[in-house]
Amino acid sequence: MDLVEARSRFPILRERTYLFSGGHSPASSAARKAVQRLTDEWTYEIADLYGRLREEQDAVRGLFADLIGASTDEIAIVESTGMGSNLAVEMIEPRRGANVVFDEWSYPSSIYPWTLPERAHVERRFVPARDGLIEVDDLAEAIDDDTLAVSISHVTQGEGFRQDLGAVAEAAHEHGALLLVDAAQSAGAVQIDVHQQGVDFLAAGACKWLLGASGLAYFYANRRHLESAPPHAAAPGSAGSHHPAHSSAFEPKAGADRLQTGIPNLIGLAASRPGLEMLLAVGMDKVEQHVLDLSGYCVEGLRERGLEVLTPAEPERRGGVVAVVMEDALEAEAFMAERKVDVFGGHTYNSTLRVDPHVFNNRDDLDRFFEVLDEYLS
């Protein structure tokens, strides 16, 4: 699929200039149809659909696996990125005297699981940014033989900074530490190859760059960790074989599907599958190239206007998220929304405006954004 075709599948673009995929991507016509089809099947063919529940789920697991270079059995469908981060932490034995390394921009759901009672004794180390960048050398310096894990966001939500996963994995593995990645702002925007890059665990919600639904997320755990981890939960959905209802025998499935406890989220799966199919049909190499072209064009245009841009200009250090300092960002967001341009006024990071171009956007969208921005600034 080429970029023009991909763009044509997003009805919102005929109405608005949508530049906020880092919050939630809009539904494509394919996603809309898939939800309609699911609703029809639910209405008229539910017995048949019931028989295919797990197949539907496995198909989506397989698509996400293809997208990040994993195997289907290493992927679980969960409800949020944060749940994936929690599951990863749960699989790591919190031995005494240990520490965990974050950078100052690690997302809260990467950090909070380490504050829970069973892990509260684990020392939490935060590596600060230097000149607007998190340097791998600084992370490496914070890692030692007592480090259990390095837990970072691949692309940071507040700045749009992208980590070099391969380099961070190498620094972590040198000391036997694991790499936990929050890919909510990167998966679907830039290429990821978890096996090649040495990622141990990765979580990403479907609704942002993966062009899917909210309330559904993908969790990857490298096979070697699944083999050694205790089961997360015991329920029929996670059981390898079924025993009579009152039997006390429970054997977890061997793969990451042991983390899926019940009947799948069919609506979420139907709504999310077309997004993965589209990204794979375009090809993640082309998606990344396009997203980086757009985010680069955006960074350049903001700098030309004398604004303080937090996102690095170097393509290998950013993804699709572009953040610019703006004290009145919420006002700017509202001003633009009135003119049918959707950006993010930083409801959590109050003094930044975020512009997140994705595969379906083009330079005309950014020119329209700049036109409205100039109007706002004057």
Ligand SMILES: Cc1ncc(COP(=O)(O)O)c(C=O)c1O
């Ligand atoms: C880096 C990052 N991680 C996680 C999330 C939230 O994901 P979820 O609600 O699926 O846990 C966000 C949302 O903005 C995010 O930017």
